[in-house]
Amino acid sequence: DAGITQSPRHKVTETGTPVTLRCHQTENHRYMYWYRQDPGHGLRLIHYSYGVKDTDKGEVSDGYSVSRSKTEDFLLTLESATSSQTSVYFCAISGEGGETEAFFGQGTRLTVV
């Protein structure tokens, strides 16, 4: 398995609270991604990073922010969690964006109550 660790693996939080999910990689890959996966939808890109401090929005970025201060860490923050953000979140990495396969972490199941 690619060296990707997501934490926490499961979290239950209350509406309106901030939440941060962490993705840590040991592959020294340049690209890192955050996706959410919901029934009836494919994986949808939230944000991605193409280098330290270089990030950009994906298709479902509203309500989320990210930071990448080191090559190995990519943080996803929900500033004020809402029930619509209940989902399974996956971090992925790739060596070259879109030119090689993306490797995924094990996922974080987030429930906002």
Next chain:
Amino acid sequence: GESVGLHLPTLSVQEGDNSIINCAYSNSASDYFIWYKQESGKGPQFIIDIRSNMDKRQGQRVTVLLNKTVKHLSLQIAATQPGDSAVYFCAETSGTYKYIFGTGTRLKVLA
């Protein structure tokens, strides 16, 4: 397990038979395609990939076929085993950061 597969199309195959899972991709400019397998409670796992300059690529028990004319991708699994039970989905990209993922097909292997 995760509930991501609630509304997926399902393919049921007898153990030992061959499986064919299909995917229609959307972007005619896509030039790189990937098949992933996702087991319950786990992240997607890379199975096999193919570039647009190829029509067919074989791996161990798996073959991917690409038909660019009709924008169709298929995954063939030979001698399907119980461990093959999972959700399978394709991904496409045109060389940018953006991977476009299909919604997936659930494969059930019947003993």
